[in-house]
Amino acid sequence: MSTPATSHPRTRLNELIHQPIRFSMMAALSKADELEFRFLRDTLAVSDSVLSRHASALEEAGYITIRKGHVGKWPRTWHSLTDNGRTALDDHVAALRELVA
Amino acid sequence: MVTKAEAETMLNEGDRIAQTVTERRPKEHVPYVGVGLLTALVIPGFDLFDRTTWGWVTIAIAGYAACMTYFGSRRWIAVRERSPQWTWPAISVWMMLMGVSATLLDGHTALAYTIAGIAAAIPPLAWGLRLRRTS
Numbered sequence: 001m002s003t004p005a006t007s008h009p010r011t012r013l014n015e016l017i018h019q020p021i022r023f024s025m026m027a028a029l030s031k032a033d034e035l036e037f038r039f040l041r042d043t044l045a046v047s048d049s050v051l052s053r054h055a056s057a058l059e060e061a062g063y064i065t066i067r068k069g070h071v072g073k074w075p076r077t078w079h080s081l082t083d084n085g086r087t088a089l090d091d092h093v094a095a096l097r098e099l100v101a
Numbered sequence: 102m103v104t105k106a107e108a109e110t111m112l113n114e115g116d117r118i119a120q121t122v123t124e125r126r127p128k129e130h131v132p133y134v135g136v137g138l139l140t141a142l143v144i145p146g147f148d149l150f151d152r153t154t155w156g157w158v159t160i161a162i163a164g165y166a167a168c169m170t171y172f173g174s175r176r177w178i179a180v181r182e183r184s185p186q187w188t189w190p191a192i193s194v195w196m197m198l199m200g201v202s203a204t205l206l207d208g209h210t211a212l213a214y215t216i217a218g219i220a221a222a223i224p225p226l227a228w229g230l231r232l233r234r235t236s
Contacts, residue, residue, distance in 0.1 A: 096112050100105055
């Protein structure tokens with residue numbers, strides 16, 4: 001019996017996460033509780049507006065949370081991965097690994 | 102359509118980014134081990150030099166200042182790692198209990214502050230070493 005088409009790893013890729021910047025962002029967030037906006041921007045080598053746009057998309061999907069606060073008098077923004085986001089990232093990475101194998 | 106090469110590139114990039122974050126992650130065990138060592142090394146000295154509570158106050162202020170300096174560092178602000186919220190309050194309560202015990206024991210034994218200092222240092226040292234091992 002042939003394997004159903006839906007079981008192919010390609011069909012399990014998450015389109016939202018598959019965008020390279022969003023994938024890198026989630027990979028970075030998977031390694032810390034929270035990452036500060038400027039650290040993420042510099043690590044991913046993107047502009048403020050690009051990072052904000054992708055962060056908003058991930059937040060809308062419930063994959064990350066964005067928290068605003070202050071360090072001294074300076075405003076800061078921290079990003080963190082939600083449980084849903086971690087699960088989605090793990091599934092996406094698993095599908096990519098299957099594709100590579 | 103995602104090709105095998107594209108998937109491989111993506112995985113490699115994800116690994117590279119994750120590695121960068123891991124390298125720049127704050128060493129969370131540092132403030133715990135620092136406070137533990139400070140307590141273990143300085144408090145026993147009160148048996149020899151100063152038996153007043155001012156010594157405890159000095160240690161508390163020095164420990165607090167060191168922790169705040171560390172927590173305010175760029176590394177800590179950029180990449181946050183958090184222990185369970187109860188660790189610092191629990192350690193503080195334990196240290197206060199040891200301080201009271203040392204004061205009560207003082208006069209009954211020549212090693213009151215040595216015993217209390219070492220006992221007070223055990224929780225932060227143990228937690229710090231645990232974090233170091235697991236991070």
